[in-house]
Amino acid sequence: MRIHRLTLQAIGPFPGRHTVDLDALSASGLFLLEGPTGAGKSTLIDAIVFALYGVVADADSSSDRLPSHHAAPGVEPFVELVMSTGAGVFRVWRSPAHQRPKRGGGFTPQRARAKLWRLARPDQDGGDPVSAHVQEVGSELRRIVVLDRAQFTQTVVLPQGQFASFLRARPEDRRTVLQEVFGTAVYERLQRQLAEDARRERGRLDAARAGTVTAARAFASAAGLVETDAAAVVGAAEDGDAATLTRAADEAVGAHECRASAAEADRDAAADTERVAREHLRDQRELAAALARRGALLAEQAALAAAEPAVTTAAERLDRARRAATAVSAVAAREQAGERAAAAAASHRDLLGATAAGPDADLADESVDLTAAHEAATAAAGALAELVTLEEGLPARADALARARAALGRDAEHLEALAVALAVRPAGRAAREDALGELRGAGAERARAEAAVAAAGRVLTAARAVEDRTRELTAAQTELATAARTAEQRADVERAARRAWVAGMAGALAAGLADGDPCPVCGAAEHPVPAPASPGTSTADVEAAAAARETAERTLTELGARVAALRERLAAADDGAGGRDVPAAQAELAAAEEAVRAATDAIVRSAELTAELAEFDAETARLTDAHATAAAAHAAGTERVAGQAAQLAADTERCAAGRAGAPSVAEWARRLTARAETARRLQDAARERRAADAALADAEERLTAALAAAGLPDAAAVRAGTLPAADQAALERRVQQHRSALARVADGLAEPAVAGLTGAETADVPAADAAHATALQALTAASAAAREARVRAEQCAAAADRLRTALAESAELTSRAAPVLRAAALATAGDGNTISTTLATYVLLRRFEDVVAAANDRLTVVSDGRYALERIDEREGGQRSPRAGLGLQVRDHQTETARDPRTLSGGETFYVSLCLALGLADVVRAEAGGVELGTLFIDEGFGSLDPVTLDAVMAELGRLRDGGRAVGIVSHVADLKDRIAERVAVRRLPGGGSSLTVHC
Template sequence: MRLNTLTMSAFGPYAGEQTIDFRRFGTNGLYLVSGDTGAGKTTIFDAIVYGLYGSVSGDVRETSMLRSRYADDRTPTFVKLTFEVNGQTYHVLRGPEYERPKARGTGTTKQKALCELTFEDGRPPVTKAALVNSAIEEALGLTRDQFKQVSMIAQGDFLKVLLAKTDERTRILRSLFHTDRYRRLQEEINEEANAQKSALLERERRLQEKIGQLETFPADERFELEALVRFLDEETKACHTKRDALDAAQKACDAKRIQLGKWNEQSKKVQAQQQARQQLDEANARLAVLEQERQTLALRQARYGTWIEERSALSQALEQARRRKQTEESYQNARKKRKALEQALESEKARVATLQVEIDQLQTEEGDERTLALELEKWQEQAGARQKIEALKAEQAERSRALSEAKQRYEQTRTDYEAAQAKAARIELAYYDSQAGWLAKRLEDGRPCPVCGALDHPHPAALCAQAATKEDVEQARQAAQRIRKALETEANACLRLEEAGAHAQTELDGLEKKTPPRASIEEQLARLRTRQKTLVERTRRLEAARQTLQEAVGRLAAKEDEWRTCREQEIEWRTTWQALGSATDDEAALKARQETLEAQIETFEQHRKRVDEEWLAQQTRRAEYQALAQESLNAPADLDRQIEALRDFIQMEQTRLDVEKKEQADRLYALEHDQKVGLQIEREQKETEAQRMALSELKNLADTLNGKLGGQYKIGLETYVQMAYFDEVLARANVRLMQMSEGHYELIRYQAGNRQSQTGLDLGVIDHYNGTKRSVRTLSGGESFEASLALALGLADTIGAMNGGVFCETMFIDEGFGTLDDQTLGHAIDMLAQLAAHKSVGIISHVAALKERIDAQIVVEKRQAGGAFAKTIV
């Protein structure tokens, strides 16, 4: 991938639109991105990563914080990037979502995010963020993290990799080479082994519980499954023998019980025959009495027929009397109801007339309600305008107070900024005054002076009392810079308050000119509301009267219909009553005679029914008793004594059998229980042994993967995989390190001598000048820079090779050159220049010596009011 152009608008510290043309540096070469600390050098790489992947390069910057605080409201925030991959040109445009002031009115609105990828080969553009990201990753062959590792080398990060111990380096390489899956595999296997161990212990505990549940088997300290099987077989045979004997005894007892049943039936028949002979005599006597009663009833049958005829005639006479009485009552009720309805009709007619008069009076008082509504609406709008005027006056007062406070804060911040600038100037002057003393502190006998080259240093310069370090200078500058940013914020706040106050005052003056005084408005509103209330009350009364009239007319019509119906019913009942004529019999006497006849008829019928039913029943019983009394029975004289003796024998025998069956059942239940438990014990033993063997294999695997084998170096699976990656990185890094150190140093990986702690990624160097091996922590500052830079470049090459040989033609190296002497800096630049023969390499640094050695530059300037500005020097 090769960069062509980068355009930033209101992005980070860049307030306006800024375009960087990387094509001016050629297809390959070395160029410098320089400028003061915080000016916006790294922001260029942030913009490139944001354009490609939609997020910035650092972990502390969020997409929502990308809009420049120096930009005005009309300048949009976006990044436009043009790059080439395999001869194809891509144009990507992205802009974050942010809040901006509304174009009209007050308040803010949300500016939607932008995302568009266009091509020069005729393909349609892509506008969805997910599709754009996918297309760019497919074209580059790198994810965001991989692109950062290949294209952006931050020296501080790789110095940590260089000086870290095995445990810390494991965590760093895990994020670089994504070896988490190997660590998770170690943990999962180890957790599985621990879980299997716990499961085995639980299974052994359950096995002992099963052995303790045996009821018939005599358990001892040493349990053997074969002994349990033999014992259960013997007990089973004994139980079967006992069961056969009990079954035979039970059959003999059941035969005795059948014989007892037969004797009981014969004894019952003898008793029943004796009782039947006695009951036969009683039935004959009762039949004789019933025969006499039947003859008496036959003589009274003729009188019963006379009672029936008389009852029919009485019923007809009573029905005639009841009908005439009911008809007369209905006629009188209809007559009374008609008269009541005539009075109600007169009342309703009077009510209707009164309501009609009231409605006529209210209709003569109607006025023009629409004119009143329009006039009321006009004065309500004037009242709203007056309220808005008062609200604007209150806002102006509050805004004036806020402006006064903002001006006070601005003056105080301006004083603080002037003081901080003066302090930073004093510290910087002290730093330059003390440089000779700092150089003298680093002199060592036998090593050449970086100024004069002498090997002896008899009179080194002393460090003055007011000496200041470079860090002191940088901290003072940063403190002044923070106060300057606060000063700009205060100035912008004052300007916004003044502009808002002027705009509000213009609007207030316009409203005052066209709005009447509040007293006049309130007087007009009160007059109109009083008139409106009167019209509303009249309308309500008119509608109520109309509704009441409608209801009264409906009631009057209903009353008239009801009166006509009642009048027709009255005529009908009077005609019917007159047609029935007058009553000739006494109704009370008829009822009394009817009740007497009913009692006589019911008494005769009940007597006849009882005699007939009892006579038939006695006939049936006499036939049954005769048959039973004549039956022939052969029974011994002492049958009852024999029955009693046999019953006692059966009871004693059954009691004995029940006891023995209960004991046998308990024995069988316990035996069956032990047989089931025995099968479970056998199964548990087999499964326990199988699980014990599986756990042994799993534990050996877990110890191997986690580096816990006895007598071996503690190298886990993840570390083992990282060793392979690390060896490849070191092989590529040593090519650069040998060049920069002129064959002096070579990075190596070695095993620690202690087998009690994790090892495998310890890093050292071979000093080829004296043939010794030592820790990388013994390297000087410049040597550590060379080693970390070589390590970073080796890692970039390795990651590119891991991703299918992806060749990224653009690389940035961020800082790390400030601690180098001239010779080391020269070696580093020479090596980077060789690297730049095949790709474009940008060094992000503010070191002055680099400006003298590298002609092609992007200079980032920090302006007081307009944010950052980048210019290209070729």
């Protein structure tokens, strides 16, 4: 892949917006990212990795540190990257999670966002949107870039602390990177697919062989083979001997079929014998049953003849009962009619006597018209109904009138009280309005007091911040002075170490000089003043001193930035405090808060008084309405009471006129009602007497007709012949059963099987039964034998068919699986693979050998022929790799020994890793279908190189321009500024942030 343009805003130490055109910057193949330690050079690497993967380059760091703390509030942090891969040209925009201002003050979390566009060319501004969702953008970029974050930081962006990760990676991890970079995962998938196909085919073959053995065992069991023959059949199945198995199956099936046919013939003969014996047994049983039935019928016939006289008597008794039953109802009706007539006559006589002795004796005279008397009394009583009701309500109405007059007096008193209460209301309202007027303006006073509280709070916060920043600044200045001394000391130590190292190198060279031999430095054959021998200092000592000095300088820079930031924060806090200290600010805040409380109390009291005034007015309105209502009610009540008194007097007069001399209207109405009731009862009694006499005459006529129809002389004969229903039913059942039995016996004796017998015949059922049992037993045994023989024959034939089917399926599977198994064995280092290497490993080994060769081309120049990389089958450290061939070791040609890459020094590790990374890029560039590595970033490491090695490394990097690739170097080494013209200069700002400038 190639990176064309990077834009970032409010990221890390960069508060502003910066754009880096990498196409223009890398025109010569090399460009430099330089600046002081901690200024933000590595932040540019983090921005590139964040744009592609949503995280920073260092796996142990969090992306939360990306938003700049130096940017103004509200400025959104983002990174925008334009890059091209084999999938096309794309622009990705990402914003990390950060805190954004919210309305009303304060901050609210803003989640991470991402957008992706496809471009037609790198300099296009718009583009076609691909996605605007974080998850989808990540998935699309993984497909576009191919490499994951770890692989990207091993091949394209080499950040601090991870530069040598590919060199020191485990073979398994190196394998993953190479697969992604070269796009050889297809071979891995092909290898896995072939292995899976082979495993599946072997499983099918094993299952088929097992099925054949199982079918052979089942056949041997179904055929009933002896142990030796069964073992031979199973052995043939295990050996796959199809001919032997087929021959044994055919022989066994034929033998079982012959035995089954013979057993079925024996069964048919036994069935004929059993049929003849069964028919004879049936005939004997039928004869015995007919003889027994004939004897039973004759005995029953004799018993019926003996019972005939008694049955005849019962039939006559039943006939008399049936005739008497036709006249029973007429006899009962005559008796009931006689009783009714006697009772009606007695009741009429008694009622006449009682009436003659009472107040209405005139009604006992039979000449009186009872109907007219009843109607006159009823009409008079009805006319008094209204007066009776009116008379009953007079006492209650008198009591109600008294109560109404009392209530009217109380209403007059209540009306007077309401008038008095309304008279004092205006004075009370005026007093409340005056109190409310005194509290107006409390709201404005509280607003001013609250503003004073807020201002006093800010002053107090600033005063406290002044105290805190003063303490922090004092401590930071102390640390800064200590760090400055430490940095100066470590710089002295480094200079001394380098001088000692140079002196030691000169003495070592002088010790090897000989007169006449040319000097390896100046070429002179004479050596007048050789340098004296010196214990000197090793390269590792110099590197350690340089690293200690760099650490001290970084610490000094960081502390200086911190002191500057603290001074700015102290000045800002002092401006906010306005020269006040904490006690003074606290006193101002307390006074302002007390003013807020007083204003709040006034507002609360004003609200309370307003509510009280509203409630007072509502009560006044309620009293006014109540007074008007009470006055109207009192006037209406006075008029109503007068009307009630006049009506009560008139109704009392009417009731007195309607009594007719009786104590009351109700008593006079009761007497009239009693006279009407007496007249009605006399009428009813006379009618009942006449009706009862008529019913009696009718009942006597019906009785006479019924006796004649039944042929009985009188009612006594009817009662004598009557039988209960149960007795009558019993007689009827007895007669009917006797007659049915006579008919049944006659029919039974007339049956052909009984009528043809003389009684002298005999039946031998036991002998016939014994003969049939013997024949049936023989048939059962023959049937069982035939059935067993047929089942064995069918089982043997079915087992033989299953065996033949299993043999055919096994043969077909073996033929089909052979090519698959052969291909899988070759791809997975199985039988037939002479080099014992899998297909995927073989492909990667060839690519890895190319990478090592390309790396050695550069490493030979950089190391002056001392080092070369070698591919080994073991892991680094001597352990065998489960996927051999991707291990690395370093060949030291000075000692001709192999070294583990972890034993190299810092500078050696740097340039060996760089050569390996460049070799990987060379091979990938030459491959088709892999990942194009057009841009490479190297973050630090050049400070560990001596001048000679640095020259060699820079020469190798300079060769990249011939292939159109670009390498970005991130370093603070001052010598690189003179060597590389194109660069991005990162500088600190006075406020604590950083800025960058692009020099092309």
